[in-house]
Amino acid sequence: xxxxxxxxxxxxxxxxxxxxxxxxxxxxxxxxxxxxxxxxxxxxxxxxxxxxxxxxxxxxxxxxxxxxxxxxxxxxxxxxxxxxxxxxxxxxxxxxxxxxxxxxxxxxxxxxxxxxxxxxxxxxxxxxxxxxxxxxxxxxxxxxxxxxxxxxxxxxxxxxxxxxxxx
Numbered sequence: 328x329x330x331x332x333x334x335x336x337x338x339x340x341x342x343x344x345x346x347x348x349x350x351x352x353x354x355x356x357x358x359x360x361x362x363x364x365x366x367x368x369x370x371x372x373x374x375x376x377x378x379x380x381x382x383x384x385x386x387x388x389x390x391x392x393x394x395x396x397x398x399x400x401x402x403x404x405x406x407x408x409x410x411x412x413x414x415x416x417x418x419x420x421x422x423x424x425x426x427x428x429x430x431x432x433x434x435x436x437x438x439x440x441x442x443x444x445x446x447x448x449x450x451x452x453x454x455x456x457x458x459x460x461x462x463x464x465x466x467x468x469x470x471x472x473x474x475x476x477x478x479x480x481x482x483x484x485x486x487x488x489x490x491x492x493x494x
Contacts, residue, residue, distance in 0.1 A: 330342035334397060335397075335437050335441045339394075339396075339400075343380050347393055347402075350393065353402070354404065355372070363463045387410055389450060391422065405424055406441075408445070408455065419450075420458055421439050422457065422458075435469045439469055439473050457475060
């Protein structure tokens with residue numbers, strides 16, 4: 328498959344394209360899936376998300392990747408490594424967001440673990456973080472399952488976030 332960056336036992340993580348608008352809208356228009364984000368997104372906002380992601384690929388060589396079941400090509404969500412500014416320094420974050428109907432099947436853990444390995448082994452990052460809403464216990468469990476440790480809570484995007492770090 329074209330654009331595949333990472334393959335796991337069940338998943339392909341591939342580069343996002345503008346043709347992924349409908350897939351991403353399945354997540355971004357769902358108020359339950361987006362409850363820990365500032366708001367849901369419409370088509371225009373989602374296309375802006377895609378364009379920013381494409382720019383992130385060009386600038387950093389990483390970004391959100393589309394997560395698909397490798398046996399069927401079925402869209403499951405997105406996961407990747409994205410730059411974040413914290414206290415004036417750039418940190419690289421493992422981030423994930425999946426279609427609600429796919430929650431609870433360990434796709435997030437599998438994809439995030441693959442991103443961790445890619446970040447350390449392929450990109451050579453000395454550390455990776457995840458910024459997770461302090462109320463988002465399912466995402467916190469994913470981070471813990473891939474070896475992240477909870478650090479002091481910080482404020483970002485106008486809310487409390489858990490600053491997790493991988494050493």
